[in-house]
Amino acid sequence: MAETSARLLKLLSLLQTHREWSGAELAERLGVTMRTVRRDVERLRALGYPVHAVPGAPGYRLGAGSDLPPLLLDDDEAVAVAVGLRTAAGGTVSGIEETSVRALAKLERVLPSRLRHRVHALQSMTVPMTGAAAPVASEVLTAIAAACRDHEVLRFDYRTHEGRESSRSAEPHRLVHSGRRWYLVGWDVGKEDWRTYRVDRLRLRTPNGPRFVPRDPPDEDLASYLSRAISSAPYRHRARFTMHAPAEVVTGHMPPTMGTVEPVDADTCTLLCGANDLDEIVVWVALMDIGFEVHEPPELVERIAVLADRLRAASDATGR
Numbered sequence: 001m002a003e004t005s006a007r008l009l010k011l012l013s014l015l016q017t018h019r020e021w022s023g024a025e026l027a028e029r030l031g032v033t034m035r036t037v038r039r040d041v042e043r044l045r046a047l048g049y050p051v052h053a054v055p056g057a058p059g060y061r062l063g064a065g066s067d068l069p070p071l072l073l074d075d076d077e078a079v080a081v082a083v084g085l086r087t088a089a090g091g092t093v094s095g096i097e098e099t100s101v102r103a104l105a106k107l108e109r110v111l112p113s114r115l116r117h118r119v120h121a122l123q124s125m126t127v128p129m130t131g132a133a134a135p136v137a138s139e140v141l142t143a144i145a146a147a148c149r150d151h152e153v154l155r156f157d158y159r160t161h162e163g164r165e166s167s168r169s170a171e172p173h174r175l176v177h178s179g180r181r182w183y184l185v186g187w188d189v190g191k192e193d194w195r196t197y198r199v200d201r202l203r204l205r206t207p208n209g210p211r212f213v214p215r216d217p218p219d220e221d222l223a224s225y226l227s228r229a230i231s232s233a234p235y236r237h238r239a240r241f242t243m244h245a246p247a248e249v250v251t252g253h254m255p256p257t258m259g260t261v262e263p264v265d266a267d268t269c270t271l272l273c274g275a276n277d278l279d280e281i282v283v284w285v286a287l288m289d290i291g292f293e294v295h296e297p298p299e300l301v302e303r304i305a306v307l308a309d310r311l312r313a314a315s316d317a318t319g320r
Helices: 002-017 023-030 034-046 075-089 097-110 113-124 138-150 222-231 247-251 278-286 298-319
Strands: 051-054 059-062 154-159 165-177 182-188 193-198 202-205 237-243 259-263 269-275 292-296
Touching: 002 023, 002 034, 002 059, 023 034, 023 059, 034 051, 075 097, 075 113, 138 165, 138 202, 165 193, 165 222, 182 222, 237 278, 237 298, 247 259, 247 269, 269 278, 278 298, 292 298
Parallel strands: none
Antiparallel strands: 051 059, 154 165, 154 202, 165 182, 182 193, 237 269, 237 292, 259 269
């Protein structure tokens, strides 16, 4: 009986790793006859696993059933799921925190000690960086994802950075997560152009609009596209710097949504960024501890000079 149970688990594991297996392949992997494979498949079906026969050559495929059967995970998969659940429990998607904690408790209850130590070590040595990002309801994300998949126009009310509200229609392309916020990349029907929308600022209307023929995306690298779109948003102030460091060094000092970096040569690069407050730009760039030159706007150059004089005077007073 123990040998049969172990073989069933191995068969289930094999069926979960490939889309289709021939009966001969399974028999060879398990070291049994084709007849035994057929008998074990029937046992799995009796346990609720939807193992489908593949037409043509005798074969099998694990399908989706009406209920979720138990899954077999290898060590790395189990750790990945546990870490993902821990992240989801305190992440930017609202409405799944409690269910994530429950699922994590079930998983950790059956994790072998060696895997539990790996998960706890990773969690204890990781410091989450909290921000002011508004969480997004999971049902909103799933509704947008379904519209992207089904090529249905989304209708929604949208609030801009300045607080203006308007009704929009967009052909949704993809959801992009920056690490702090969720964004929708889509073709704005009214503006006839590609746009990015912060998901926490939109309120979906129902039903969706008509189906559409997908357009070519604005960029093959949507992460880079989003970075450029966000950093060039309509801030009150737009700044351009020459940074005296390689582009990869400057990029390592900033999240992708803060600005864009363009290499000039091996030792310098151009930084484009924006903010609604000049002092915010000054402090952020200065704290990079990298030499820089300011090109625009003129008022930023003046503000840096004022702050430099103030800091110099404070340093002189402290030294006396």
